[in-house]
Amino acid sequence: MTAHVIADPATTPAAPPATTGWAALSAALTEEAPPIADRDDLVVTIAPGAAHGHPAVFMPHRAAIELDGTHLRIDPATARPDRNSDRARYPALFGAFVHECAHARHSAWEPPALANPAVVEAAMLLEESRIEAAQIRRRPADRHWLRASATEIVIGDTGGPAAMAAVPATEYAAAHSAALILGRVDGGILTETETAPAATTIKAILGATKLADLQAIWQHAHTLADDDTAGMLELGQRWLDLVGPDPHAEPDPASILAAAIDATITKITKAVADEPAPLDPAEIAAAAAAAELMAELEAEAAASKVFGARGSTPISRAPRAPRADERAAARVLARALSTASRRERAVVKTGSVIPPGRVRMRGAMAREAQRAAGAIPTAEMFTRTTRKTVPVPPLRVGIACDISGSMTSYAKPVASAAWIIAHAAQLATMPADTATLTFGNDVHSVTRPGTAPAKVTEFKSSDNYEAIDVAIDALDGALGLSRRENTRLLVIISDGVFSAEPRRRAQQRLDRLRASGCAVLWLAPNTRGVRPLTGAIVHRITDPATTAQAIARAATAAVRTA
Structure with a gap:
């Protein structure tokens, strides 16, 4: 499984935070999870050192999301994640939270215990862009936060900052980076302009034909249902057949791939920083009401x-x-x-059990049937037509x-x-x-x-x-x-x-x-x-x-x- 999903049922979630600020923020994020993940059983924990050594993880068998609080970089007691304006103070961490909510909602397939680990790893690599594409189809406004967290997720899934800075220019590493970066372009999260440095270098390493074949695989993954285990494993096998197993190449500080990924991350970071955070509906309504009052x-x-x-x-x-x-x-x-102000009077028809009105034979027969059965007659056998003037x-x-x-x-x-x-x-x-x-x-x-x-x-x-x-x-x-x-x-x-x-x-x-x-x-x-x-x-x-x-x-x- 990818670092974002820990499927082992034996994994123990982090203990509830002892500090008041972290406990309150954990509770606040738990309150925000239902609309984002479209499920109400998730428990969110954020604290320094949580998430089992990763920035964020989802544990499906525990219905739990954990976030490493060291990435918050503000006083947790001041955080108000229910407001978009406050989320803008920690966009990458909130984006990681949205990413895990996307896993909670859309990573519904589960590989069998005897599945080839390399195939599962390839399938879960494709899952990263698939669940984000599915998330923004359901909640388009989440794109901003997923963009904000994309760089940290790419760094984390590449092994961390040190590993990313020296990722070797192998076909395996280039394919891995293509799935994480270019897959998000086809998923609607990132743009071609932002990812151009990485795309150019990845194409040079893999060749146009192989890159097109890999792109077809992740594009196919974006169309699969959330619970299509067979489909995802089949795509994982196709990916493995094209890329092969991890060669475990030595780190290369002078790698052209590392330089290209770094340039791409810089462009994405700048683009996200220049992009305004989406407004809350409540904030939009309040601003509109204030503007209307001023007008x-x-x-x-x-x-x-x-x-x-x-x-x-x-x-x-x-x-x-x-x-x-x-x-x-x-x-x-x-x-x-x-x-011009004269209006035709509105015609309203109503039923009644007593006259005046026109007799409805169906109502009369139903009333007689109720009497014959010994029931209290309730059928309405008369209809009345009234006309009301419509005010102008x-x-x-x-x-x-x-x-x-x-x-x-x-x-x-x-x-x-x-x-x-x-x-x-x-x-x-x-x-x-x-x-x-x-x-x-x-x-x-x-x-x-x-x-x-x-x-x-x-x-x-x-x-x-x-x-x-x-x-x-x-x-x-x-x-x-x-x-x-x-x-x-x-x-x-x-x-x-x-x-x-x-x-x-x-x-x-x-x-x-x-x-x-x-x-x-x-x-x-x-x-x-x-x-x-x-x-x-x-x-x-x-x-x-x-x-x-x-x-x-x-x-x-x-x-x-x-």
């Missing part, structure tokens, strides 16, 4: 600043009375929203208009559209709320949530900056555009030519709204150089007079699909 607070603050105070809006003239066509458009949109989520529409100089020709129609939408929301039978603002050097309100302005506020369009990120925050905070209980539509009227930083922040906010289910409509001028944010539904406005109609269609579609 909500920023949105509320922006809404309070823009809509809370009766600040001035940059107008070009005094607010004017709405025209007759604008009033008519508001009424038409209100009717469209009301129509409230509609929230936020409109943000760019008032930079390039949007001058759209200022008046957008002001008109803002009034039409706000007035239609008040007239519609469905609950609806709208708000409109302008964004340029600053953000200003045009129509406020919950109000239907009596007059149309027209604004100038001459700024040279676009605070689009603040505008999205203000509309979100005022209307709850990120809350899933509402039907929501964000309308942005702009050419999208923004500075880099507000554009980046705006894209983050738009992505958040879309992830929550908010529809985003981008009304863009029919000119060159338009750069809408990613993810918005873009509509080109060929005629400024169509602005209100485009918003109305989008709002109606949002209601119908809510």
Whole structure:
């Protein structure tokens, strides 16, 4: 058997650690073993000198995993292996623990007592990459930890640091190293780039043909079932036929194979060090909740600043009375929203033992049969059909208009559209709320949530900056555009030519709204150089007079699909 699996039932597990810190860490690792190994009977012991002279071992007949605590290199009392962020302080040792859990889960085959020891040794060499490949198919996130422990496992399975530094360049040693290193490439643990130094030298020693034959063997091993004893022993025999027994060659301090393995281990170590540890689901959820709370607070603050105070809006003239066509458009949109909000009543059928309802012959016969048998009749012989009204989520529409100089020709129609939408929301039978603002050097309100302005506020369009990120925050905070209980539509009227930083922040906010289910409509001028944010539904406005109609269609579609 390989050094990682001690199959002798007579082997005595290490005594429980006497030191409080090691005992607590052993208990903590025992708690972590069930999800990793997919079994709940394992007992894990970690202490200095444990693991019978190896970094880590699994004893199948004792359902025990042991780890040599000298490889921890931190105070065991401070270790919290239930957190990925803490595991990153001792990644190689935790990876060795995952490796032994992989043996516990996937090394289910057991060679017969009379099997050729050399064949068993070859089969268990193939087992190393097979169980890791099986582990990451089941738990992909474990790859990081297996990568972190790969170098120490390779060193350990080569005989330790001194033996590895002088491993002779024989075909046997090259094949052994190929199984441990290149087998993990095909298993999905390591990469070809990391293992290139070893691969080149191993190929030079073995030759391309023999290396390809050996690769076919370990690739075949990766496809075998965990309990396929015959299959693994057959592959072990094929390996032995190709490689032969261990020649026990003398160590060679100047070995090209040793140098190549050392270079490979250096590359793997650097790659793993540069690779971030995977986040715990709990940590991801906590970070997401914190980010969402921060976004909500920023949105509320922006809404309070823009809509809370009766600040001035940059107008070009005094607010004017709405025209007759604008009033008519508001009424038409209100009717469209009301129509779109109507739902067919849901039909619900229920059974009953008493009228009213339609008689079900099957239920009636079952009821008579129960009576004839002397049982209490429980069969439901009547069915009722009821219809219930399905509520429509409230509609929230936020409109943000760019008032930079390039949007001058759209200022008046957008002001008109803002009034039409706000007035239609008040007239519609469905609950609806709208708000409109302008964004340029600053953000200003045009129509406020919950109000239907009596007059149309027209604004100038001459700024040279676009605070689009603040505008999205203000509309979100005022209307709850990120809350899933509402039907929501964000309308942005702009050419999208923004500075880099507000554009980046705006894209983050738009992505958040879309992830929550908010529809985003981008009304863009029919000119060159338009750069809408990613993810918005873009509509080109060929005629400024169509602005209100485009918003109305989008709002109606949002209601119908809510």
